Amino acid sequence: MANTVVKIDGLVKRYKDLIALDHLALEIREGEVFGLLGPNGSGKTTTINCLLSLLAYDNGSIEIFGKPMTPTSYDIKREIGIIMQNVAVFDELTVYDNIDYFCGLYITDKAQRKQYVDEAIKFVGLEDFTKFYPKKLSGGLLRRLNIACGIAHKPKLIILDEPTVAVDPQSRNKILEGIEELNRQGATIIYTSHYMEEVEQICTRIAIMDKGHKVAEGTKEELKKMIKNTETISVEVRGLTDEIREQVASLPHVYLAEYTDGILKVCCSGGKHNLIRVLGVLQEHELHIGRVYSELPTLNDVFLEITGKALRDKED
Amino acid sequence: MFLHNLKYELLAGFRAKELVIWLLIFPIALAVLFKVAFGDIYEKYEVFSSIPAAVVDIDRNPSLKSVLDGMESSGEPLMKVTYTDEEGAKELLKKDDVEGIIYAGADQLTLTVSGQGMSETLLKTFCDQYNKNAKIITDTAKKDPSKIAAVTSILMKETNAVKDAKLVRGNSNYYDEYFYNLIAMVALFGALIGLTVAVDNQANLSPLGARKNCSPTPKSLSLAASLISRFVLQTLCMTISVTFECFVLKIDFGDRLGLVYLAAILAGILGVSIGFAVGSIGTMEAKLKQTILTSVLMIFCFLSGLMDAGMKQRIAENVPFINRINPAAVITDSFHALNVYSDTKVYTEKIITMLIMTAVFSMLGFILTRRRKYASL
Numbered sequence: 001m002a003n004t005v006v007k008i009d010g011l012v013k014r015y016k017d018l019i020a021l022d023h024l025a026l027e028i029r030e031g032e033v034f035g036l037l038g039p040n041g042s043g044k045t046t047t048i049n050c051l052l053s054l055l056a057y058d059n060g061s062i063e064i065f066g067k068p069m070t071p072t073s074y075d076i077k078r079e080i081g082i083i084m085q086n087v088a089v090f091d092e093l094t095v096y097d098n099i100d101y102f103c104g105l106y107i108t109d110k111a112q113r114k115q116y117v118d119e120a121i122k123f124v125g126l127e128d129f130t131k132f133y134p135k136k137l138s139g140g141l142l143r144r145l146n147i148a149c150g151i152a153h154k155p156k157l158i159i160l161d162e163p164t165v166a167v168d169p170q171s172r173n174k175i176l177e178g179i180e181e182l183n184r185q186g187a188t189i190i191y192t193s194h195y196m197e198e199v200e201q202i203c204t205r206i207a208i209m210d211k212g213h214k215v216a217e218g219t220k221e222e223l224k225k226m227i228k229n230t231e232t233i234s235v236e237v238r239g240l241t242d243e244i245r246e247q248v249a250s251l252p253h254v255y256l257a258e259y260t261d262g263i264l265k266v267c268c269s270g271g272k273h274n275l276i277r278v279l280g281v282l283q284e285h286e287l288h289i290g291r292v293y294s295e296l297p298t299l300n301d302v303f304l305e306i307t308g309k310a311l312r313d314k315e316d
Numbered sequence: 317m318f319l320h321n322l323k324y325e326l327l328a329g330f331r332a333k334e335l336v337i338w339l340l341i342f343p344i345a346l347a348v349l350f351k352v353a354f355g356d357i358y359e360k361y362e363v364f365s366s367i368p369a370a371v372v373d374i375d376r377n378p379s380l381k382s383v384l385d386g387m388e389s390s391g392e393p394l395m396k397v398t399y400t401d402e403e404g405a406k407e408l409l410k411k412d413d414v415e416g417i418i419y420a421g422a423d424q425l426t427l428t429v430s431g432q433g434m435s436e437t438l439l440k441t442f443c444d445q446y447n448k449n450a451k452i453i454t455d456t457a458k459k460d461p462s463k464i465a466a467v468t469s470i471l472m473k474e475t476n477a478v479k480d481a482k483l484v485r486g487n488s489n490y491y492d493e494y495f496y497n498l499i500a501m502v503a504l505f506g507a508l509i510g511l512t513v514a515v516d517n518q519a520n521l522s523p524l525g526a527r528k529n530c531s532p533t534p535k536s537l538s539l540a541a542s543l544i545s546r547f548v549l550q551t552l553c554m555t556i557s558v559t560f561e562c563f564v565l566k567i568d569f570g571d572r573l574g575l576v577y578l579a580a581i582l583a584g585i586l587g588v589s590i591g592f593a594v595g596s597i598g599t600m601e602a603k604l605k606q607t608i609l610t611s612v613l614m615i616f617c618f619l620s621g622l623m624d625a626g627m628k629q630r631i632a633e634n635v636p637f638i639n640r641i642n643p644a645a646v647i648t649d650s651f652h653a654l655n656v657y658s659d660t661k662v663y664t665e666k667i668i669t670m671l672i673m674t675a676v677f678s679m680l681g682f683i684l685t686r687r688r689k690y691a692s693l
Contacts, residue, residue: 015692049693052530054519056689071689074532082530088523092331093324104320105531105538149527 002029004066005157005188006051011060013046013212020046021057022212028190028205033183035203036192037299043212044192045085048161051190052082064157078106081155081187085162087146089134096121096130099148106153120152123181125174140171147175151182158182159190164198176202196299208303215306224297227305228255232297233266233278236290240264244285251277262290317533321541329549335509339553343502344560350494351565366396367435368414370405377420383446394442415439424450495567496651497622502557503583503647504613506550510591511609513542514681515602520690521595522602535686543678546588554584572654575663579654582670583647589677590643596684599691613644620644643673 006028013021021043028034036044049055051062053071062069064076089098099117107113121127124144134142143163151158160179164172180202183189193199199206200220207217216223224230240259248264249257253271257264264282268274275294282289303309329335374381387393398405398414405417409430416429416439424447429436449471456467517539519526528538558580561567569576594609595602619642621628628645631638639645650666657663 054526054529054690055693056691071529072534074534077530078532080530082527084523084526086523086526088527090324090328090524092328097324097327101320101324102527102531104317104324105528105533108317108320 002031004028005030005032005064006190007061007063008047008051009061011047011050011057011062013043013050013055013057020212021050021060024060024209024212024214026207026214026217028188030188031183031186032205033179033189033191033203035199035206036190036209037194037196037199037203037206037303038209039194041211042194042209044194044209045161046212047209048159048190048192051159052080078153079156081150081153081158083147083150083158083160083163085165087134087142089142089145089149091134094131094133095126095137095145095148098134098145099152102149103152106155116152116154120148123151123178124148138168138171139166140168140174143167143171143175147178151187154187156187157190158187161192162194163191164193164195172198196303200299206299208299208306210303210307216302220299223299223302227297227302228269229267229297229301229305230270231268231274232293232295232301233264233268233275234293234295235264235266235278235282236262236292237264237282238262238288238290240282240287244281244287248278248281251281254278318537318541321533321538322545325542325545326548329509329545332509335549335553338505338508339502339550340556343498343505343553343557347495347498347557347561347565347567350498351567354494366393367416367438368398369395369439370398370400370408370414370417371420372400372402372405372417373420374399376422377425379450380418380420380425380446394438418443423454492568492655493652495561495565496655497648499554499557499561499580499651500583500620500644500647501617501622503550503554503580503587504590504616504644506546506553506584506587507591507594507609507613508606509546509549510543510588510593510681511595511602511606513539513546513588513592514595514685515605517542517685518596518690520599520693521605526693536682539682539685543588543592543681546592547585550584550588551581554580570654575654575660576651579647579650579663579667579670582667582674583650586643586647586670586674586677589674589681592681593677593684596681616642616644620648622648640669643670646670646673 004027006026008024008026011021011024012019024043024047026047036047038044046055050057051064051069053062053069053073064073065079067073067076069076090101093101096117099120100113103113103117103120107116121130124147126141126144126148129137129141134145137145147160147163150160158179164175167175176198179189179191183202189202191199191203203220205217205219206223208215208223216226218226245257245259245264248254248266251274253268253274254266255269256267259265264278266274266278275292279289279292371380371384384395384397387395388397398408400408402417405414408414409417409428412430415431415433415435416427418439419426419428425443427440427443429439452471453464453467456463515521516524517528517535519529529535531538555577558569558577562569562573562576590613591609594612595605598605600608617623619627619631619638622644628639628648631645639649646666646669650663650670653660653662653666
């Protein structure tokens with residue numbers, strides 16, 4: 001089993017009466033891309049801030065690389081790269097100077113630093129913008145600069161807190177590909193997001209958070225196995241009666257059949273050939289069938305079933 | 317690592333537009349505005365110490381002759397007197413060779429002037445004062461002649477008090493005070509860049525602060541580099557301001573320019589440290605801190621008389637302690653001391669006060685900012 005890189009145990013953080021983190025426990029292993037998934041306000045960023053010893057917490061313990069994390073754990077901090085939600089760069093320094101400055105906080109050898117800075121620029125694809133000031137960069141390029149500043153010193157543990165917020169699709173893909181590449185190069189990644197597609201795409205293990213609690217943890221497959229739903233079938237159909245709907249509901253492995261606005265939604269738990277059986281019932285009654293979908297459960301379904309609400313906020 | 321931090325802090329500071337605007341362009345523009353606004357008065361003030369005046373019928377008032385002779389022997393006469401008859405005086409006034417004619421009556425002086433200006437006002441003030449003193453002595457002689465000696469002594473003491481003051485060897489121009497105050501204001505503006513030291517290094521005040529706090533660079537080192545960079549920037553700004561006023565606007569700083577530079581630079585450093593300390597106190601947002609800082613500076617300046625010339629004097633009379641701890645008052649006092657006293661005792665006292673204040677504010681900033689976990693971000 002791989003070494004434990006981060007161990008959080010019984011972490012409690014209160015803001016007056018609000019409990020932001022409620023006895024949170026996490027274990028992140030070397031080489032993982034660990035996703036912290038949850039809606040806004042679920043405690044993801046608070047967890048990261050406690051992890052980095054920026055935020056004082058009320059109870060619990062945090063160990064990184066097997067050592068307790070404190071504000072003066074400089075040996076631990078040297079191995080961590082952080083990409084915050086907010087872009088943190090000097091507006092008055094060029095792209096190159098910004099990366100060199102932040103890399104210089106970790107790497108004192110000038111020659112090595114120059115090499116690392118050049119590699120970071122290449123890695124995020126900012127070769128043509130090295131003399132640009134941040135204010136002249138687009139939102140996506142600015143995010144890439146933010147990432148370059150966080151990873152230039154080649155850290156063993158990289159923490160990315162919602163790095164793709166307000167980023168165009170091209171830059172988002174570039175960022176996600178970059179994260180996977182960093183992981184391939186050996187870095188352990190902690191990735192927080194409320195975009196389940198991103199987490200599903202890049203994370204090897206995921207913790208789902210809600211209201212300061214960890215509501216589920218595991219690989220994508222493990223998480224999806226935790227819920228009843230294994231397949232959701234949607235069929236556009238006209239003239240469906242309650243009698244036919246009940247017939248569909250009584251099929252093996254079907255635990256829910258709803259008919260709303262001309263769409264029959266059928267939720268199945270396990271089993272094979274569910275779609276064929278549902279379509280068979282509809283054809284039997286010679287109903288006109290439109291478009292048909294069969295969807296496997298998503299992390300949103302997992303979240304929905306566990307918490308009773310959708311993962312993503314309406315405005316997202 | 318310290319030099320690396322310092323290099324980029326300086327680079328960022330030099331490129332900050334706000335710095336250039338508030339610490340260089342604004343004060344220079346204001347100085348130019350002062351110079352233009354005071355231009356005429358300023359030039360006249362240069363020669364007011366020798367207002368040309370004609371005195372008629374001096375034989376009727378021997379006391380006046382004694383006073384005028386006494387003034388002339390002081391080395392800095394208020395008037396350049398021409399004794400003549402009435403016709404001659406009128407001729408001189410007509411040709412603008414004199415600013416006024418003083419008629420020496422037996423009991424009091426009367427004045428004729430051809431215009432309204434500072435010189436005329438000063439001549440009138442002189443005549444009024446003379447008449448007032450003469451009346452006091454005359455009244456005393458009538459009521460109780462035995463007290464004449466005592467009254468005369470008191471009036472003489474007033475004169476001696478003025479003579480005993482150690483005036484500076486060169487410059488004593490009242491209007492230079494405005495430019496000194498302007499330099500003091502620039503110095504206190506340094507607090508705005510001092511505030512950024514705290515903001516840029518505290519995780520709860522800026523993303524930059526959060527990122528720096530995550531790095532293995534000790535916070536004290538990062539803070540020191542930031543603070544020193546601001547000291548350097550402010551020193552440069554203060555030097556440019558003084559140089560501009562001195563060599564471009566030709567403001568007379570006397571013959572102790574080196575001490576003016578020293579006071580200005582230390583004042584600037586004090587301003588930065590005030591900003592650093594205020595920025596480090598509490599957990600308010602950066603913008604709120606900036607508002608508080610600006611308010612504090614305004615209060616300092618108000619109490620030191622930068623807005624109301626009489627305020628500092630009133631404070632000195634009623635709560636003198638405030639003037640000793642108000643940084644703005646200490647800064648203006650240091651320039652004032654150079655302006656008024658020929659020795660450097662008061663100046664040195666103010667410089668030492670500035671150094672102590674700088675140390676206290678800087679230490680306060682370090683203590684409040686260093687090695688901190690935050691309750692909220």
